[in-house]
Amino acid sequence: MAEKKYLAVKEKMEADLLRFKEQLAQIRDMSSEENRREGSPYGKKEEEAAETAEIENRWALEKRVLEQITEYENALKKFEKGNYGICEMCGQQIAPERLEAVPHAKLCISCKAAKAKEAKGFAA
Ligand SMILES: [Zn+2]
Known part of the structure; x- marks a missing residue:
């Protein structure tokens, strides 16, 4: 009963979840690119500091996206259990x-x- 009523919400959540996962993949792509660049002999101190801040930002972002994914997955599981x-x-x-x-x-x-x-x- 409740499941049918919230079908639109469920579809929206599934679409959002896909978006979050794409976002996560992009963040991780960027991180692996950075790893490849590491060890460059031309790195300057300021650049390194800026990059560190950037990496920290990305970690925070990755963590937030991961949390969103978990929340949404948990919510979607409730549809299966029927307690959404x-x-x-x-x-x-x-x-x-x-x-x-x-x-x-x-x-x-x-x-x-x-x-x-x-x-x-x-x-x-
Ligand atoms: Zn309550």
């Missing part, structure tokens, strides 16, 4: 508007708000 759109904390249906905005959402709005408060050390 169900809040992992309270078991309530997540609002469809929320799922449209954040297709891989794990929590409903109120649980997310409660968790955010908790994270801020509200419970102290």
